[in-house]
Structures are given as C-alpha cells and as structure tokens.
Amino acid sequence: xxxxxxxxxxxxxxxxxxxxxxxxxxxxxxxxxxxxxxxxxxxxxxxxxxxxxxxxxxxxxxxxxxxxxxxxxxxxxxxxxx
Numbered sequence: 001x002x003x004x005x006x007x008x009x010x011x012x013x014x015x016x017x018x019x020x021x022x023x024x025x026x027x028x029x030x031x032x033x034x035x036x037x038x039x040x041x042x043x044x045x046x047x048x049x050x051x052x053x054x055x056x057x058x059x060x061x062x063x064x065x066x067x068x069x070x071x072x073x074x075x076x077x078x079x080x081x082x
Contacts, residue, residue, distance in 0.1 A: 009037040017041075 007030060009017060021034035 005037075007033050009034060014041065 007020075009020070012020060017034060017038060021031065021038065024031035024034060
C-alpha cells in the first residue's frame with residue numbers, strides 16, 4: 001500500500017469518494033487525502049477535455065481564416081468594380 005493511497009481512495013467510485021469525504025472531519029489526514037484524490041480526478045478529466053478540444057480549435061481557426069479571406073475578397077471585388 002502506497003503512502004499516497006493509504007485509505008484506498010483510488011478504488012472508490014466518485015460517489016463513494018464523495019460520501020467518504022463527507023464523513024471525515026475537516027483538517028484530518030483522511031479528509032485531506034479525500035480532497036486530494038477528488039482534485040486529482042478532476043484534473044485528469046480536465047486534461048482529457050483539453051485534448052478533445054484541440055481538433056475543434058484547429059477547425060474553428062481554419063473556418064475563421066476562410067471567412068476573413070472571403071470578406072476581404074468581397075471588399076476588393078466591390079472596390080475594383082466601382
């Protein structure tokens with residue numbers, strides 16, 4: 001058993017972890033370990049979400065560049081026509 005997981009919190013589901021934290025007194029080692037495990041899980045979820053958003057940003061950037069190019073071409077064509 002590692003020092004990081006001495007309360008076997010990694011084996012608990014999110015609901016079990018929440019319930020376990022709620023039973024602990026704030027400021028105790030058990031409470032702190034529960035909060036740290038909860039924060040670790042949130043950080044892992046945020047990392048996955050950021051990786052999933054990378055392709056979206058790329059597509060949005062390409063779409064924005066194409067729309068700006070279309071606007072610029074439209075303005076140039078209007079100016080040249082008159």
